[in-house]
Amino acid sequence: MSNTCPECNAPLVFTPDGRVRLCERCGYKETIQKKRPSAAELARTITFARRYKTKSNDDTGRGNVSVHSLLGMGRSAAKAGDKDEAFYYLEWALRANPSDKQGAQIWVWLSQIYDQPEDKRICLEQAIARHPTNPLARRGLAILDGRLQAEEIVDPNKVKADTAVADQPRAISPEQFQCPRCAARMNYTPDGRSLACNFCGYTQSLDEPDSHIQSDYGIGGAEQDFIAALATARGHTQPVESRAFQCDGCGVEFVLGPETLSVTCPYCDSVYVTEAAETRQLHPPQALIPFNLDEDEARRAVYAWLKQHKVERARFSPFVGIYLPLWTFDIGGSLNWRGYVEENSGEDMFFGGQGQTQRRPVSGSKAIFYDDVLVPATKKLPRLLPKLLETFDYEQLVGYDGRYLADWPAERYQLTLADASLQARKQIIRQMRRNPDRLTSGQPVQNLTISSGDMLVESFKLLLVPVWIVHYKAEDKVYHALINGQTGEIIGTRPRNVLGRLMSWVKGD
Numbered sequence: 001m002s003n004t005c006p007e008c009n010a011p012l013v014f015t016p017d018g019r020v021r022l023c024e025r026c027g028y029k030e031t032i033q034k035k036r037p038s039a040a041e042l043a044r045t046i047t048f049a050r051r052y053k054t055k056s057n058d059d060t061g062r063g064n065v066s067v068h069s070l071l072g073m074g075r076s077a078a079k080a081g082d083k084d085e086a087f088y089y090l091e092w093a094l095r096a097n098p099s100d101k102q103g104a105q106i107w108v109w110l111s112q113i114y115d116q117p118e119d120k121r122i123c124l125e126q127a128i129a130r131h132p133t134n135p136l137a138r139r140g141l142a143i144l145d146g147r148l149q150a151e152e153i154v155d156p157n158k159v160k161a162d163t164a165v166a167d168q169p170r171a172i173s174p175e176q177f178q179c180p181r182c183a184a185r186m187n188y189t190p191d192g193r194s195l196a197c198n199f200c201g202y203t204q205s206l207d208e209p210d211s212h213i214q215s216d217y218g219i220g221g222a223e224q225d226f227i228a229a230l231a232t233a234r235g236h237t238q239p240v241e242s243r244a245f246q247c248d249g250c251g252v253e254f255v256l257g258p259e260t261l262s263v264t265c266p267y268c269d270s271v272y273v274t275e276a277a278e279t280r281q282l283h284p285p286q287a288l289i290p291f292n293l294d295e296d297e298a299r300r301a302v303y304a305w306l307k308q309h310k311v312e313r314a315r316f317s318p319f320v321g322i323y324l325p326l327w328t329f330d331i332g333g334s335l336n337w338r339g340y341v342e343e344n345s346g347e348d349m350f351f352g353g354q355g356q357t358q359r360r361p362v363s364g365s366k367a368i369f370y371d372d373v374l375v376p377a378t379k380k381l382p383r384l385l386p387k388l389l390e391t392f393d394y395e396q397l398v399g400y401d402g403r404y405l406a407d408w409p410a411e412r413y414q415l416t417l418a419d420a421s422l423q424a425r426k427q428i429i430r431q432m433r434r435n436p437d438r439l440t441s442g443q444p445v446q447n448l449t450i451s452s453g454d455m456l457v458e459s460f461k462l463l464l465v466p467v468w469i470v471h472y473k474a475e476d477k478v479y480h481a482l483i484n485g486q487t488g489e490i491i492g493t494r495p496r497n498v499l500g501r502l503m504s505w506v507k508g509d
Contacts, residue, residue, distance in 0.1 A: 071105060074086045078112055101130070107137070120144060124140045132454070266320035266322050269471070286461045289398070289486050291408060298468040298488070302481055306494070323409070325376075326377055327375040327415070333454045335455060336365045340359040340447060341362055364441075377413035385482065391484050421457045466486055480492055
């Protein structure tokens with residue numbers, strides 16, 4: 001490479017950034033084409049520089065520019081499609097000792113510059129190593145792993161939950177629950193495993209391989225990847241068509257089995273014929289707990305419960321069995337906290353005083369993992385339902401099958417996946433506020449502030465749980481009772497005397 005200008009033979013000098021050679025006499029410019037290192041080579045170089053704290057900035061003569069400015073210039077160049085310009089600024093930003101979160105952002109943008117999948121993967125893994133909860137890095141890996149298709153990604157601010165439908169929506173297949181012997185209607189039995197013929201008594205196990213039907217209501221029982229789901233429309237809308245019916249009295253929607261002819265609203269006791277049922281775009285459930293109690297058993301359980309609590313002359317609404325929707329989330333990551341502790345300086349204790357109290361700021365971080373955080377997907381009975389959900393045995397979950405709705409309606413979820421995940425995060429924060437010692441390792445911290453920015457929702461499930469709902473009137477007031485359709489346990493409201501009301505207030509019931 002010649003060091004003289006090809007126009008006037010004057011010497012060429014480098015510009016301060018080292019990227020261009022310039023002739024000071026005639027203004028000729030020559031851009032230096034530097035081969036871009038692979039992502040693996042770049043990662044090794046940056047790791048070495050961080051480990052030994054080398055002053056790469058000074059070595060290149062690039063000067064002291066803030067990481068924020070370099071990241072902004074690199075991001076702008078990447079959006080404009082100038083990969084060489086973007087790499088120049090992003091590499092410079094990496095060498096300028098960025099914070100972990102800034103470093104993660106830089107590596108995510110570098111993954112957009114490289115073309116080879118192996119280079120993209122290394123960049124995204126570097127981003128997650130610095131900031132494990134970075135959503136763009138995790139989404140990028142989901143695309144590389146095939147768990148998410150790039151064309152499925154949507155802008156949640158532009159999604160309309162009620163109108164976003166597929167170009168060719170799936171029709172509900174007409175699943176027929178007919179007896180193979182006499183062609184009469186078969187109903188789901190309370191044991192959670194069979195269909196029984198009303199006419200000849202023939203039974204068919206749902207566990208038999210030949211009897212399995214791939215239902216349009218759901219697929220499998222495995223947990224779903226949260227990042228992949230939230231990036232697509234199914235995290236914000238209801239992407240599978242199901243037969244649904246809305247109660248005019250209270251506005252609740254129910255998912256109905258194909259053979260359901262009538263339904264009773266469990267909240268307002270309105271009775272409807274389901275001829276007006278429509279198809280709705282619903283998120284398919286992954287699993288459910290089958291009903292194990294029939295109506296007579298539920299009724300006897302409520303009578304015994306009222307007798308135990310000395311409630312007499314109760315008048316009952318119809319007992320309604322229904323599957324209620326429930327989100328569960330696996331949440332990991334870490335919780336960051338800060339506050340202050342009060343300390344005695346001891347300055348005046350030498351003269352018999354008590355010393356002066358001083359405040360010292362403290363902070364910390366705690367790694368967390370919560371398995372199956374429960375979030376009700378219905379907004380009805382908010383005081384009773386969370387308590388009832390704790391009484392189910394979730395080891396008895398089975399993969400969803402449309403035949404489980406042969407005799408029972410299922411309430412459509414009212415809380416979307418995105419909103420439910422926020423509720424799950426709030427639950428964990430509330431638990432930590434009630435038990436701050438778990439967060440601060442027993443240190444008494446004043447003015448405790450908790451940040452959930454590094455909390456990560458890893459996976460989710462949408463479940464259906466069996467519940468009997470009944471309302472009863474006693475002492476001229478209406479009360480509610482929820483019966484666990486699996487175990488028969490009851491959570492409900494009831495009349496209380498003065499002492500009972502006081503104890504209930506103390507317990508927060």
